Amino acid sequence: MDAIELTAYEAREKLGKREISSAELVNAVMERIRVVEPKIRAYLTITEDAALKQAKEADQRLSSEDHPPPLTGIPVAVKDNICIRGVRTTCGSKILQNFIPPYNATVIEKLARAGAVFIGKTNMDEFAMGSSTENSAFQITRNPWDLERIPGGSSGGSAACVAADAAFLALGSDTGGSIRGPASYCGIVGMKPTYGRVSRYGLVAYGSSLDQIGPMTKDVKDAALLLSAIAGHDPRDSTSADLSCPDYALACGRDIKGLRIGVPREYFAEGLDKEVEHRVQAAIMHLSGLGAEISEISLPHTEYAIACYYLCAMAEASSNLARYDGAHYGYRTKDAENIIDMYSRTRAEGFGTEVKRRIMLGTYALSAGYYDAYYLKALKVRTLIKQDFERAFENVDLVATPVAPTPAFKIGEKTQDPLTMYLSDIFTISLNLAGMCGISVPCGFSNGGLPIGLQLIADIFKEETLFTAAYAFEQSTDHHKRKPVL
């Protein structure tokens, strides 16, 4: 087996036994990147020299320490909206194309302490606004399973590089499905932790009441390993929860007999692709065969989730993105007449179409005379959606649904009408509104050979239940072992 095909867990074991070195892992992954990157274009920045330096340090620790930290020597890719000190961080936007962060995100500090090696920054929809990675200002990332198709978004680069064995682990961020969608389309595992589980300090803000950083990995145990390394309270993010975090890997391997799984009927309605429906239903039957108790439930406000989500996210975005003013960092227009002209031209030239659209709609929804009708209304509907889940979790431990209504769609298919793109998030956005955690795990393929994901949702701070069920499912199937041919 090639080194690049190892999971992070397997690589860790080999590193521990000195059967392979971190430098060898980095060289292998760089070689793989040289082969596949011209086809998939997952990375915006590759930091080979720094990675080799970190790998050498890791190899020293591995030979001198009895118990090196859990990720010592493992190559990790990072979505380009998470700050690494001294490494260009663009958010997929022209307005930040030359931005070099002077500090590390908390998750980066934690991963560095855990011994991880950073190999590069991955492509994304500009400011994480999109569901296909086509909104990147720099390049279109392609789905490793079919280069004519999107990898999903906004963490499309992270999903594509993990699926193509061009990274052992990756970080993504999820505001309305930006981890789980791409994971499903690319046939990997993607997990959105509970709101507050992972610090967002150093994550470029989009919708602050919704954003979470999470793992994107080759299998469930790797996701548990990565989440254990990044989770926890951070005084620099006041929304991070002051709770202790278990070792999530320990949740992998527990029995799921008697686990109560609810299947919301609203998620299997018109618009759901038949092949997706069949694979997901089969996956739920499979969980039943493993001893889970399946029941039908209702999440009655599901059909309002997209409107609710986009209003909340756009309103928050319009405020968060006010900081890009051409004064402190990032792109600035030439020859502005005065300061307002400088702001307005900088932002018009620096932002892409979808970002401008969301800023303007968000501004409109918050502006005098419209606030009650749009923004406040959305916040009230958010309460109803959250209550749907709270009621559901009184009777079940998990909710099982599809991740996306279709397998990966074609590049360009949904770029003309923003609304059709928004609608592809139908199954992932509710849980961001409710704060719950969710995971996408491969559950089969379409007849055309495209991956399909199963989404499991758990109540707030119940990530262990997710890992237990996802691991039991994965280990008794072999969907995660299939690889794209590149």
Place this chain on the structure above:
Amino acid sequence: MAGLVEQGMKTIEGTIFSSDVRHSALLSRLHLTEEEIAEYTTVLNSILEYFAKLNELDTSQVPPTSHSIKMQNVFREDVTIPSLPVEEALANAPESKANCFKVPRIIQEM
């Protein structure tokens, strides 16, 4: 997906006019051309029409949720920690002068 679109669409009057888009662009500090204003008016209208779906729900007795996890007044110890050195804070600035960010003139001479 066509089914989902139709299911969600309500044929209500467009509520946003080019003057609204112009105003929103001004508040957003986005310089738009006339063509862009026309284009955005059309697209934003179709999105807002879809959003109007929320009007189907009676929320008069529902409190708003701005944040999914209950927390308020999060305090921390007031401890002094090192801040970013001036040179580093200015390193990404498009223009700087005398340890300050430099921008076009704000107050015009009379």
